[in-house]
Amino acid sequence: MRIKLTVNGLAYERECAEHVTLLRFLREGLGLTGTKEGCGMGECGACTVILNGRAVNSCMVLAVEADGAVISTIEGEAQGPSLSDIQKAFEKHHAVQCGFCTPGMVMSVKELLADNGKPGVDEVKEAIEGNFCRCTGYVQIVEAVMDLTGRPGGKGELEHV
């Protein structure tokens, strides 16, 4: 069927088979490969995008369900040539290693901060609980968010003994 949707502020209209997931539609239909597939079963969060204001696993949404929706993906996150505040905080805190979970992680943080400008540490952990990261151990990600919002918990340093 034919669907219309807005992704990162741009309008798209495409033919789309009923069985195609939103994840596959974004990656293969629109060429937005920043959103990743880690498991295809809604467990790992690598495919997180924001659909009508809610963070969703795009591998668990059919593209046809997103007809008429407004979607944000990692490709729309930077502000023109410069990184967004979330991206800058991730960069400063080394909150990225292999980078495969990063787009979904940033989207989950974006949803959190849209609802709650000053989350506590436990709220940040809750918000990214559905985003698996095998590299970082999450700590520098949590620190990046806490630093960004000016709350305590945003500092962590290697000690020299």
Added chain:
Amino acid sequence: MFDDIKTADMTYVGKKAGRPDMVEKLTGEAVFVSDMELPGMLHAQLKKSPHARARIKRIDASKAAAMPGVRAVVTGEELDYHIGLYIVDKFILAKGEVRHYGEAVAAVAAETLEQARAAVEAIEVEYEPLPPVLHHMDALKPDAPLVHPELGTYSYIEAVFTPKPGTNIANHTKLRKGDVDKGFEASEYIVEREYSCPSVQHVPMETHVAIVQWARGDRVSIWTSAQSPFTVRNLFCHAFGLPHINVRVQIPYVGGGFGGKAGIGIEPLCAVLSRKAGGKPVKFQASREEEFSLLPCRSALTYRIKTGVSADGRIQAQHMTMYWDSGAYADYAVNVTRASGFSASGPYEIPNAWVDAYTIYTNKPYGTAYRGFGHVEFHWAVERHMELIAQAIGMDPLEFRLRNALRPGSKTMTGETILPSTGNVVKCIEEAARMIGYGSLSADELRRQEKTGWKIGKGVAALQKAPAMPSFTATAVVLKMNEDGSVLVNLALTDYGQGTYASIRQIVAERLGFPIEKVKVAFENDTDRDPYDWQTVASKGLLLSGNAAILAAEDMLRNAYAVAAEALRANPRDLGHDGDRVFVKHHPASSVAFSAMAVGLAMPNGNGIGGPIIGVGRYIAQGLSNLDKNTGEGSPAIDWTYGAHGMIVEVNEATGEYRVLKVASVYDVGRAINPDIVRGQAIGGMIQGLGTAVCEGYIYDQQGRLLNPSFTDNKIPTAKDLPMEIECAVVETPQIDGPYGARGVGEHSMISVAPALGNAIQKATGAEIMHMPMRFEDVWRALTKKEPIDNWITKSPIGSCRSAPEARNRG
């Protein structure tokens, strides 16, 4: 490569510096193989065995081959290539017999993924199921079925490994030091225990994926999510008998590896499909389930240790027997066995040692390198054993560790003498203990214990690891100066997340004396463009490639100085430089810019001098030797990185539930080139170590089917599983032959996390746990003195996990 310069006197080394891959990864622009599509590309899918062991009686792929969009179908029968690094024991597709659940028996390449899936469904396979051998201890029994009856015909590295044809033993590593019988006679106490851990998955977030194009003239292009481009090329060429010049391997960004993408993987499979499809590129990406059951995992281990200790708490003798479960193929597991064998005691001095380490074939998914290369598994045993010995002899476990820890003058099990520059495990242990307030509970902790009713305990565990690599492992770095005087760094050591390129960039900028903004390390490795590197494994990258980078920077400066000397009519010895130019020291106004020399200097009259400025640095491991196959003596270690964890845990004695309150980790890294990256490795590995310690593991039924090949049933730690407090520290005893004194730490953070936790649980409650992971029910069983149960090969899958499966519902 160590010059005695204080960190305070350096510009970039030891200082904060960003990672060069951040913007691409944070914007979604970084291209992984998963993201790549080539013109005319076909998609591959696999037919996999539902049996752990079966004879393949018949495969009929004729229907599949005739289906729409199908361009190639291959079965094991038509492929006669053996693949392997250390022991060449694996076919591309199963041939004659399947050896593990999930093993591929046939493959299809089609125009679309859907067509490939449909075609795979249409392939008919008739099996004759055979009784599998599942537990590695059963595989040693005289009447056990042989997983590889042809073991005697396989080629392997004979100087290093010892297979036992006619058995399921793929390798037997021996180490004999001193006289263990005499040592036991001289002992006041003898403690003997057995420890174990199951297989686990690496879980890179990007599953294995490759695109291969076998073009006309047998020219093969490979794009792959792998750790080691040159090893992929080398093993590929050996398997197919192709000249190296015909094969090009390219590795763009890689979504994690942790050892699972070392060596060679799915590339040969894509290659044979592409060849059969007339040279169209073929892409295969493993599903998450295939990542668990088709791709390799970490070997399970059973480890028996018998230790004799004198009345004053000094180890006199230790008898160690390791049984490594390689699964169906042992290519990499044999080297895990070797590397674990020579390090089997952990960081302690054992005057009389006897090690037998066996790699054992079973009918299960096969083992490979996984962060720590055996050391996570056997340190679980060693560091629990140290705790239990201390308890048996009535000594504090910390004191017992310190009494037996390696110090300058100690001899390792292979006969190396520890030097003051080798690293300081004693200080690591002491600092980890200090950071958790070892030995007593603070007033706050006592109050918390009172309030919750959960018992608080504190434990420590130490660790050591040297890179497990060939004695002659080599690498190279090439620097190329751009027209504006900036510098491009090429190397084939890959950065698949660990951050080595950030550190290499700092090292190059430091040694060149250039602003770091002028130095770029090129991602996206390419065997046609980059200089050789053996493999990105073993925590050897920073040491070897860092040294090569220093040598390349020095070569580049030497070349630039030669041009400047000619242009300025000066002796090179009288020249100096800054980030922009080379000048005459005694007449600084006389200078020539790097940008002017970068691609050849033009003199005012038009004459040319020099040529493009490049720098080449080559480095090879030095002074290492093969170990004697009968005694294990020799020099296997280019460096030893030591470390220790301290752990505070609170345990509910009624239920076995526990929470980790604090982890303190200390490593002797020689020099922290980039403190934030060291900390990222320290925390990331520690959390991965907690996953192994707390809940991860492969669960099989009696037929050898893997019951939990998904994130639904095989949880990894999430952000909510973080300990309440994490502290990371480094000791910096410079490694004399390390770049600016540095040694590797990528794997070490995962080692000994589990025993630190087990020791803390024991301290809190007295529970003696010998089997990893420590799920709540395992702790409860230990507390209630119930027999531990084997949940790993079971009819009734009752494994559970600390991370509750109540993931957020996201519509």
